[in-house]
Amino acid sequence: MSSWTCFVIMPFAEEFADVYLLLKDVRSAPDMPELEIFRADDIAEPGRITDQILDAIGGCAFVIADVTGSNPNVMFELGYARALGKPGIILNQDVTDSPFDIAEMRQIVYDRQRLVGDLRPQVTTAVKATLARLVRSSHEAYVESLAQDPEADAEAALVSKQEAEAQAQRLERETITGDEAAAILEALGLELELTQEDPATRGLANDLAKQAKQVIDRVDTAAERPADLARLAATVGDLAVGMHNSKRYRDAEDLFNRALTFDDKHAGVHVQLALHVGLYKHDLAKAEELLRRAEQLGAQEGRVESARSRIRAARLIGQAEEPDRALLEALAQAVKERPHSVDDVTSYMFALQRAGRWDELVQVGEQVVRTDHWKDDPREAYSVRRTYADALASSDERRHEMMAISMYRDIMVGAPDDAQVLSNLATLLMRGTEAEKREGVALFLRAYTLRPEEAILRRNFSNSLRRVAVDRRIALQVLRGEPLSEAEIAEIQSVVDEGPEPET
Secondary structure, eight states: EEEEEEEEOOOGGGGGHHHHHEEEEEEEEOOOOOOEOOOOOOOOOOOOOOHHHHHHHSSSSEEEOHHHGGOOOOOOHHHHHHHTOOOOOEESSOOGOOTTTTTSSEEEEEOOOOOIIIIIHHHOOOOOOHHHHHHHHHHHHHHHHHHHHHOOOOHHHHHHHHHHHHHHHHHHHHOOOOOHHHHHHHHHHHHHHHHHHOOGGGGGGGHHHHHHHHTTTTTEEEEEEOHHHHHHHHHHHHHHHHHHTOOOHHHHHHHHHHHHHHHHOOHHHHHHHHHHHIIIIIIIHHHHHHHHHHHTTTOHHHHHHHHHHHHHHHHHOOSOOSSSSHHHHHHHHHHHHHOOHOOOOHHHHHHHHHHTTTTHHHHHHHHTTTTTGGOOHHHHHHHHHHHHHHHHHHHSHHHHHHHHHHHHHHHHOOOOOOOOHHHHHHHHTTTOOHHHHHHHHHHHHHHHHHTOHHHHHHHHHHHHHHTOOOOOOHHHHHHHHHHOOOHHHHHHHHHHHHOOOOOO
């Protein structure tokens, strides 16, 4: 069969309109054969809608059914398709809400807020797999029919079978684009964050690492634009950091290597890899080499200096989960004797943060950071203030977050275009009042303009846009790292200036 048809079964509700558009967009995936995807409201001929739906199900090659909410019409039409033996792909926003008769069937569970990153790649893979099976079965039936005909051309039958197998293999290869891979990897990164928060699920990090590598290895780099590869490298680098934080160090290194395979000139990945090498392998020479390379590639000076401070601090306090009292006393004495030593000051603040001794951190930070000594060296001033601000920002207490906000503002006076500081400050502001949230969106916009390739920044900015009621389409563009038009920037700016329109 040269073309295929797929009938979509879903509720006729506005909330499913973009889901349907996304399903139709699956046709543009690589290696996809000619495919018509339609649903009942696409049927233009006059007649009874019920009869038309049943005829469409009977005439299509396979169905896609969204059973979210267990709509009675959807369940009836899906049951009819199953009775006819039609292959089906089932979608559901909440698999725990499945009726008993389909609860055991494989379902693609998707997040309504992350259609592109969550649903599209899963559906693409499912459609390709379904078509591969259909290609084989339809050509097997064709070859079998030729075998029943004594006048049939045996060579034609063989050629037909070979062509069918080649097409099926192309579909099963499931080569995916860099955008699709990045969307899947961002979803895996979110899952990894959840495993870090819940000790009972930390063992899942191994499975997530395997999935990530499988996704990455399906990307055809030769077919990708450099900008897409840069975005993919940033996404893989962020996932590698998550693996490092989950103590999956080998997986982290594998992912860093893959990130640099996509873009070996990505400054941010070099900084991330330097931290991994310095903190885990304790290879300070290699870490410094990577940081110098990052500087050459255009990494922001503040980000490189912050990484250097963390590596120095880790070297001095070791890798213990919580520094012991003797070590803290030794570091306190070092700061007392050398209050202007960046290494000693940042190491002590880092150790206090790790130990959760917040009152002491504030006491030391306010005393050391506010001294006039750092005015003579902007790089040292940045390292000390940034270490203090980042430490405060990691606290669960709002008073420490407010102090971090104040410190980030001070840093911005000397580094107004530091995207990481802008992003960190914006993240804290999004937890505050409506006015603070609007300011946070403005800062995210500045940071995104400076560093659109940073995956964590894109995700946080996209989430902030949804929280202040900016058009969801713009939020998805940001999540994908796409440039914003003047009109889209103006729409974001209007929310910043005036606040979101009240809901009616």
